[in-house]
Amino acid sequence: MKRAARGAGIAGAGTDGFRLRLLAADPNGSGDGAISPDGTRFVASSKRNGSVNLWFFDLRTGKWQQGTWGTGDDIEAQWSPDNEQLAFTSSRGGHKAIWLYRLSDGQTRQLTSAGHEEEYPSWSPDGRTVAYVGGPWGRRHFLVVSADGGAPRRVTTEPGRAGACSWAPDGRWLVCHSYDTGAGAVWLLDSRTGEAIPVTDGSSWDYKPTICPTRPAVAFSRSDEGRSVIWVQRLADGVGRPLVVTGADDRWPTWTRDGNHLFFHRLVDEGAGIAVWDRRTKAVRELVPAEEKPRYASFAPDGRRIVYGTEADGRSALRILDLATGVSQPVPAGEAAFPSWSPDGRTIACALRPDPTSRWEIATVDVAGGQPRVWTADRDDLRGLHAPVSFAPDGRRLVFRSETEPFEANLLVLDLDSGRITNLTEDSWWDEAPAFTPDGRGVVFMSTRGGNWTWGFYRIDLDSGELLTLAGPDYVERNNPRSTADGRILSTMVASKVEELYEQLPDGTGRVVTEAGPGVRYPVPSADGEQVLFTRTRTTVEYWLAENVWAADSPLAPLGRPLVAATAPAGVIEQPPLGPVRSPVDTRRR
Incomplete structure (x- = not known):
């Protein structure tokens, strides 16, 4: 396994082979991050100034720059597809809600305002809609709301132990995780009908999933009686494997726009x-x-x-x-x-x-x-x-x-x-x-x-x-x-x-x-x-980029398969043979 030095953006990697690249380390990090669509920087939460705020790390210069200020916690930021806004979770209003941050001038505005916790925002591929999770614990829903504001719409019909979700490339399906199995399970959820298709069986602690933009594969964090690994799994047959196994916690993967690299953070x-x-x-x-x-x-x-x-x-x-x-x-x-x-x-x-x-x-x-x-x-x-x-x-x-x-x-x-x-x-x-x-x-x-x-x-x-x-x-x-x-x-x-x-x-x-x-x-x-x-x-929170994850020398190479139309995931998603599983909105105990 090759490990490259810090200091270059994605475009400057200069290799066709697989490598793990340490981008930055933050002793005050709060454990989340997302890479920008243009691949030049990432955003993360940090206590570098005492409060938990959003900070940007420029991959070309290797420097940090503060994005938000204030005493509330600003976390879980996600980039809009046009690279111009962030949706993030903040408690600056008294409890967690979804806020937007404009990159051009740093202006923020509140997008949701319910009387309960709201978190884990995710932009739709067209940038018009934000999906998120809201509700009291144990009775939460997956919801969507226009990025311009307005009344949110529930995707799920019944409440449950909902976790986080992100959009599939077609802009219709969501890939989500929930805790109704007694651990963590990953599901595909139709944002229009609420139809749910299981991806994992809920026997492991699976969370924070994201679908590859160019291949029928999903990446997520997985834990089995210990620390987390980044797990990548084919949607069609449920076959998967870890990206890398270390003594640390590898968490919350996000794909780059071309589907060839995985960004994640490591909690040491x-x-x-x-x-x-x-x-x-x-x-x-x-x-x-x-x-x-x-x-x-x-x-x-x-x-x-x-x-x-x-x-x-x-x-x-x-x-x-x-x-x-x-x-x-x-x-x-x-x-x-x-x-x-x-x-x-x-x-x-x-x-x-x-x-x-x-x-x-x-x-x-x-x-x-x-x-x-x-x-x-x-x-x-x-x-x-x-x-x-x-x-x-x-x-x-x-x-x-x-x-x-x-x-x-x-x-x-x-x-x-x-x-x-x-x-x-x-x-x-x-x-x-x-x-x-x-x-x-x-x-x-x-x-x-x-x-x-x-x-x-x-x-x-x-x-x-x-x-x-x-x-x-x-x-x-x-x-x-x-x-x-x-x-x-x-x-x-x-x-x-x-x-x-x-x-x-x-x-x-x-x-x-x-x-x-x-x-x-x-x-x-x-x-x-x-x-x-x-x-x-x-x-310490470390931020890593796994480059060229589908290359012949990659740990994920056995999962590689020909590219499919990224705009029609419903045609390539088949229910894997996982046996009986529970609905993501079922709140029955194990």
Whole structure:
């Protein structure tokens, strides 16, 4: 695989062979982007000035230029076919709506104005219509509206868990993704009649699809128990393959106008070290270097060792570090992550994947022998277990989260004596990052249950089920709460551009722990609460161009076939033999 240097536009690539070209990297990127129809630049969202605004990157000069200003989030921009406007999603009016941006003078105007969230705009090939998604979560519609404004028209007749869509070259069909299968599924949707034809079966997490302008193929992001790849699939028979597989997240592909190149962004989120902050001395001690790409860490009960996750070649493993000697040793448990040390020091709880093709499970590992015990293998209803797990202070229970529906997750408690797993929460919210309180009587966690897709911190009483709000819900980005014996809440908070360690006192007041520095994640207190382990992280959004994807040396070459009339996709789209699937507007549970 050839990898070219940055600095040239598409026209200046100078090769007929396949290559991957890194166009730009943005440490403040927000994870979306689209290349212009003329191939000279791309637009992306970035926090380069604190707020999430639209920025342009010129492929010829290699320079960034700001496009929008303001305190609202400007995201998901898409180019009009004539290269003169952008349609984008913005919360500048109080909630998400579709806005237009004029390239000639930078003027913006609001296109939609419903009382609910509206997002993911896409221009029709003639530039007259914009498709988008709107409605409350779980009851969303695909809609179209004139680019001149006016009343929108629903494409779907019944609401569902609609995702995003883009136009097919004929200007009639939309290719969309939805979450009604319990994961992500790609569909073709007739914008006039609402007729739906399945493209994928919904067993993987497939999202953000786009049809090639010159070939009967669709590109989209696909995830199977891990990071995303760019997946390209023929429409006629459902045969597909990944563009490239790495240890990062490759997302949201868009085709260039000639159908020969794919633009996408790559989310590189990696550990940049593990450190410990001493509350008494205010000192910070670095423990694990960035070279190990470390992740979540946990103290041994005596405070003399830590266990932490480390990554290599896209796989994670556990290591134990002796804090006195600085020597670390591997835990021979296979692929594992999110370790939590038991109160007696004998076992480590973690998320564990028995083999690369299986799902993640909840397991405990014997510290002396490294032998794992998997607790969730017979529970087919549990999924999305690659997340923090916490020991109760008595060492007899674990609490963890399991995804139930897309963007919904419950908390569960595992009794280690009986092996019984019971629900701690059971509703339609997204509950995340649970941890037992030091007295063992409650669990603190983060959740969207405040509504409006905002995070709040909560404490649930294990005996009564009573729920107490600890912080939020609001539009402050806060993560991974942990409580201490004296009533403090430790977490991370994005006060400006990056996550920082935050300490909230029992009276509700708090402060950013500035001495910890930026890029902090996963704070875990020691048993006495006076020291806090945390992971330093580094997140970068990279923007890539896969050139000449149909060339003979391309990974996609086996999918190549003769060109077809791009103006009549209905004639080349055949329903693939995928078996029974569900309508994109069916809201029945799996």
